[in-house]
Amino acid sequence: MMTTVRYFQVARCYRDESGRADRQPEFTQLDIEMSFVDADAVMSIVEEMLRDLFSQLNQMGAISAVPKCLRIKEEGEANRSTQPLKRMTYHEAMNSYGTDKPDLRYGMKIVEFSDICRDAGLDPKSGWCAAAKGINAKGLGAKLSRKDISKLRESILHPFADRVYPVKVDSSGNIKLPKVLLPLATHRERMEKLFDISPGDLLFVTSSGDTPLLAAEALGQYRIKAASAQMDLGILSEASIRDISNYEALWITDFPLFEEAAVAVGSSTSSSSSSSSSPSAITEPPSVLLKSVHHPFTAPTKESLQFLEKESNGLLGEKEPAEEAANDQVVAATTASTATNLLSEKILKMEDGLKSQAYDLVINGMELGGGSIRIHDAKLQRMIFGVLGSSSSSSSSSTTQAAAAPPSSSPSSLNDIKRQKEGGSSTCSNSDSTTTTATTATTTTTTTNTNEDFKHLTDALGFGTPPHGGIAIGVDRLAAILCSEDNIREVIAFPKNTYGNDPMTGAPSNVCEEALSEYHISLLGCGGKPSKNPVKIK
16 A cells, blocks of 8 residues: 555455444455545545446346435436535534434434523532433334333443433323423423424433443434334334435544553553663553554544644654664653653543544445545654553563453554464364463563564655555445345355354364365464364264
């Protein structure tokens, strides 16, 4: 990508993650990589491709219609124009729909009624006056019994689910408020207008307090369950929802650049005994850890870059590690650690955080593809590594604790990428057992220099790299959308079950020694050693 102007490739991929409706351990994606582009150019090319695809499939009779949002203006149609797809920022999507892949085919937009709670005189300490949110599931109040509503709530697996309260609207239009919200009865008209309340509706409300993201996510799951119930009961037309002409596509942009990383047990290093003898193994990681939401090579937005340049005060990414003398490594490492800690705290305290040039394409609530503009400047890349310095320091004072932490399936932190590069996360099987091992399980207390680990990358960037970016489109997901299927298993040959097995062929399975020998294949156990107990199949 540092030299190629543009290329497309169809890639067969493997994902080490738990299965779900839109995921399989084996899948196919269309990779698009381009140089000298920005995010707008990438999104524009993908939109043009999708419009042409749907149009040709419609002409062939493979699909019955083209979604309104993807229709191309035909000659002589003065009243219709080819419009860009909708765009929504990550924060707007989370605040309005509780998810970064909203399905816009139905309503139930999340609304905030904190001002009404304040005017009604609710206790400020209760949290309702700070951030009260809710959705209106039209018609469900008249259709669902209390038992049905309880079942719906129990089906939502979210830590905030039990803090969402159902509020029925009876046939006379009276809002059956819970005890904590009874003062809102004096502001009934405002509530009716804000939520567009009609007799027989069902509201789900919550007070997010200091966890607005969790509250929004919970309401987002209630929204999906409520829409499903509306279709089951005929309140929402399933035929209309599944009509391909009503499909809704949009871009989600401005994803967060960083998020707080969980601090592993025993991650702090105790280096009093080694500090005098090894300058490279004395840095104690900061207490505030960040990780990349997308990956560490995602470019920040212009505004976020300005913040980083201002707040780093020249301490991050200014010098190559090789430029510093060995005697100064202790001071440099300590200074960088302190700077990273302070900067991480500032970033986490920001209301909207720093934003990245990452983007997702969403159709009908399914993430069809995602990509980003990548960093092409060596200095900026070192700066990002510096901000992630705490996450990039591979420290483990206890092999037991390290082994207990499962390897991340998404390389959002530098540790994840280094483990993949070093082959640190693997699953090894023999006839007796299956063992999962991680590199950290055998590491002693060490601290690595991220800029040194990725020096080959920053060196390559230093030779002069064009701005570049791209996107990966899920071919299986696209096929599922075209076929109006909710699960990609329905459009994949030899799909795997939740255990990663192929029910039809029985794969993966053991292979006999004779077959392996014929193809000159040797089975290796964990650590690259030959397996002592190869399995023989009769």
